[in-house]
Amino acid sequence: MSAEELPKVAVDIWSDVMCPWCAIGYTQFAKALKELEGEIDIEVRFMPFELNPDMPPEGRSQAEHLAAVYDRSPAEVAEMREQLLEVAAHAGFPMEYDGEGEPPEPWMWNTFDAHKLLRWALTVEGMEAQTALKLALxxxxxxxxxxxxxxxxxxxxxxxxxxxxxxxxxxxxxEALGIAVRLEERRARESNINSVPSFIINDRYLVPGAQEPEVYRETLRKVVELSQAG
Structure with a gap:
């Protein structure tokens, strides 16, 4: 079957660069995409979702932020982080510092400009370029x-x-680009998307959270089956 004849599926991924589960979820999703090559033509767009829209420009210590958000002690936050690192490594997206010298303290940042840049990349350069930028971020x-x-x-x-x-x-x-991002964020809220990652398939089916690759794979196959059945 030629590429033109493959069933087409559109996936919008609502995601934030600050969200570790978004990085893990896309890593798992990408494995499903690899398995479905030559079977389904899947178009992917990243959509804006700010977990912390009120984050100040100077950011905030990740440990302090998590302790405040989840009402956890420093020891509990450290345990949460270790568990997350294990899950990320298992998924294939290690989150340990891989730079030179002493690792900087993990920090949280405001991501509005990142979302603007991702929207620009999608509009000007296309979906593959946007995905490359998202992964680089x-x-x-x-x-x-x-x-x-x-x-x-x-x-x-x-x-x-x-x-x-x-x-x-x-x-x-x-300014118009910023407004466009804000409108997309509002669309997410109006669609009851209140956590990320959220994978919306063909504007209709939701796969929430970071799943195993087979969940994404079989859901995409089921969507194609349903669409072909009319």
């Missing part, structure tokens, strides 16, 4: 512990992928 945050709430760091990460820096600088200053 995941790596920059979780593995390199870079300050991705800072525009210059965002631009550096994207420029390293071949994106035009001047065009990106203009995009981040574009």
């Amino acid at each position: 995941f790596r920059a945050h979780f593995q390199q512990r870079r300050r991705i709430g800072k525009r210059s760091v965002l631009l550096d990460v994207a420029e390293n992928l071949g994106f035009d820096r001047k065009a990106m600088e203009a995009a981040l200053e574009d």
Whole structure:
């Protein structure tokens, strides 16, 4: 069967760069995509969702943030982090620091500009380019512990992928782009998407959270089966 003849499925992934489960979930989802090559033509778009829209520009210590959000002690937060690292490593997206020197303290950042850049990449360069940028931002945050709430760091990460820096600088200053991101975020709330990752298939079917690859794979197959049945 040629690529043109394959059944087509559209998947919108509501996700935040700060969300470890989003990185884990997409890693698992990507395994399903690999298994379905030549069987289903799957188009993927990343949609904006800010877990912490009120995060200040200077960010906040991850440990302090988690302790406040979940009402946990420092020891409990450390245990949560160790468990998360184990899950991430098992999924194939290790989150240990892989840079040089002493690892910086894990930090939380405001991600609105990251979402603007991801929306720009989708509009201007397409879905594959947007996915490449999303994965690079995941790596920059979780593995390199870079300050991705800072525009210059965002631009550096994207420029390293071949994106035009001047065009990106203009995009981040574009008020209309910011409004578009806010409207998409509002659409998520109105659609009762209140946690991420959320995988919306063909604007109709929801797969919530970070699942095992076979869950995504069989759900996509079932969606195709239902669509072909009319």
